[in-house]
Amino acid sequence: MMGDEREILVVEDDPAVRNLVATALDVRGYRHREATTGAAALVELTSSPDVSLVILDLGLPDRDGVEVIRALRGWSRMPVIVLSARQEDADKVEALDAGADDYLTKPFSVDELLARVRVALRRLDYAAPAQAAVPDVYRNGGLGIDFDAGVVTRDGAEVHLTPIEYKLLCLLARNTGKVLTHNYILKEVWGQALAADLPSLRVFMATLRKKIEPDPANPRYLQTHVGIGYRMLNVE
Numbered sequence: 001m002m003g004d005e006r007e008i009l010v011v012e013d014d015p016a017v018r019n020l021v022a023t024a025l026d027v028r029g030y031r032h033r034e035a036t037t038g039a040a041a042l043v044e045l046t047s048s049p050d051v052s053l054v055i056l057d058l059g060l061p062d063r064d065g066v067e068v069i070r071a072l073r074g075w076s077r078m079p080v081i082v083l084s085a086r087q088e089d090a091d092k093v094e095a096l097d098a099g100a101d102d103y104l105t106k107p108f109s110v111d112e113l114l115a116r117v118r119v120a121l122r123r124l125d126y127a128a129p130a131q132a133a134v135p136d137v138y139r140n141g142g143l144g145i146d147f148d149a150g151v152v153t154r155d156g157a158e159v160h161l162t163p164i165e166y167k168l169l170c171l172l173a174r175n176t177g178k179v180l181t182h183n184y185i186l187k188e189v190w191g192q193a194l195a196a197d198l199p200s201l202r203v204f205m206a207t208l209r210k211k212i213e214p215d216p217a218n219p220r221y222l223q224t225h226v227g228i229g230y231r232m233l234n235v236e
Contacts (some may be wrong), residue, residue, distance in 0.1 A: 006052035006124075008032040008117065011041040011068070012083065013061050017106070021055060021083070024110045030117070038063035042071055051078070053120055055113075058084040058095065066098045073099035077163040079120035083108065089199075096203045099162040103200070119191040123163070138173050141235035143212060143221055145173055154212050164189060165208045172222065172232035181229040205230060 008025060012018040013036045025032045033048060035041040038060045045051060054072070058065035069080055081102040082095045092103050101123075102116050138145040142155040152159045152169060161169065167189045172180065182201060183193040190197050205224075209216040223231045 006031070006121070007048065007050045008053045008055060009035060009041065009044050009048070009051045010055045011035045011038070011060065011065070012055070012057045013037065013059075014057070017057070017083075020110065021113070024114060025117075028114060037061055038065065038068045041068055045072055045076070052124060053078060053117065054080045055117075056080055056082050056100075058082060058086055058091070066095055069095065069098040069100055073160075073162060077166070079123060079163060081113075081116055081120060083113070092200075093203055096200060097207050101162070101164050115192075122191050123167070123189075140173065140176065140221065140232070142214075143173075143235075145170065152212070154214075159211050161208070161211060162204075164204050165211070168204055168208055169212070172230060176232045176234050179225050179229055179231045185229060 008030055010018060010021050010025070010032055012021065012034075018034060018036070022032060022034060031050075033044055033051065035044050039062055041054070041056070041060075045054070056065050056068060060068070065082065065084070069082075072078070072080065079101045080099065081104065082100045083104050083106065084091070084095070085106045086092075087105045095103055101120060104113060104116065136146070136148050138147065144153040145151070147170065150166065152161055152166065168185065171185065171188050182198055186193040186197055186201060190201075205222065206216075209219055209222055212221060213219050220235055221233055223233050225231060
C-alpha cells in the first residue's frame with residue numbers, strides 16, 4: 001500500500017474505536033481520513049477525490065449510517081465496509097441492501113478488518129479478463145450490460161446496481177448457461193471463499209433479482225441451484 005494515492009475514510013464517533021482502526025491502518029501503511037458524523041463523512045466523500053474506501057459505523061450522532069450509504073450510492077460505487085454494534089440480521093440486510101459491500105460487528109478482530117480492507121481494495125483493482133466469446137455489450141432477452149460503460153439495462157431502462165450486485169451480474173453473464181458454485185462466486189467477487197460470507201451472497205442475489213427480474217418470485221434470468229450455486233439462464 002505504500003505509495004498508493006488512495007485513501008480510506010473512517011467514519012466513527014467513538015474515539016476508542018476510531019483510534020483503534022486508525023492505528024491499525026497506520027501500521028499497515030494505509031493513508032486515511034477520519035469523520036465523526038454522517039454530515040462530515042459526506043463532505044469528505046464529495047471533496048476528497050483520493051478516498052476510495054469507507055469504513056462506516058451505523059450509529060452516528062446526526063444520522064443513521066444507512067442514510068450515508070444511500071447518499072453515497074447516488075454517485076459512487078466505492079466499497080463500503082460497515083463496522084457496527086448492531087448484530088441483528090435485519091440491520092445487516094438493510095445495510096447491504098442500501099449498498100454496503102461488507103459488514104463486521106463489534107467487537108471485531110483487527111486482523112479480520114484488515115483482511116476485509118485488502119479484499120475491498122483488490123476489488124477496485126479487479127478487471128475481468130477479456131473473453132473473445134463475450135461481446136462488449138451483453139444481450140439476453142430484455143437484459144443488457146454495457147461492460148465498457150458499466151451500465152445495466154432492463155427492457156431499455158437503466159438499472160442502478162451496487163458494486164457487488166454489478167460484479168455478480170457480470171460474472172454470471174459471462175458464464176451464461178453454466179452453474180457457478182457458491183465458492184467460485186465468493187472467490188471471484190469477494191476475493192475469498194469463507195462460509196461466513198455465504199449469507200451475504202444470498203442477500204445480494206436476492207436484491208439483484210429484485211432489480212433485474214420482471215417477477216423475482218419466478219426468476220427468468222437467475223436460477224438458484226440449492227446447495228450448489230447460481231446460473232444465468234439464456235432466455236433467447
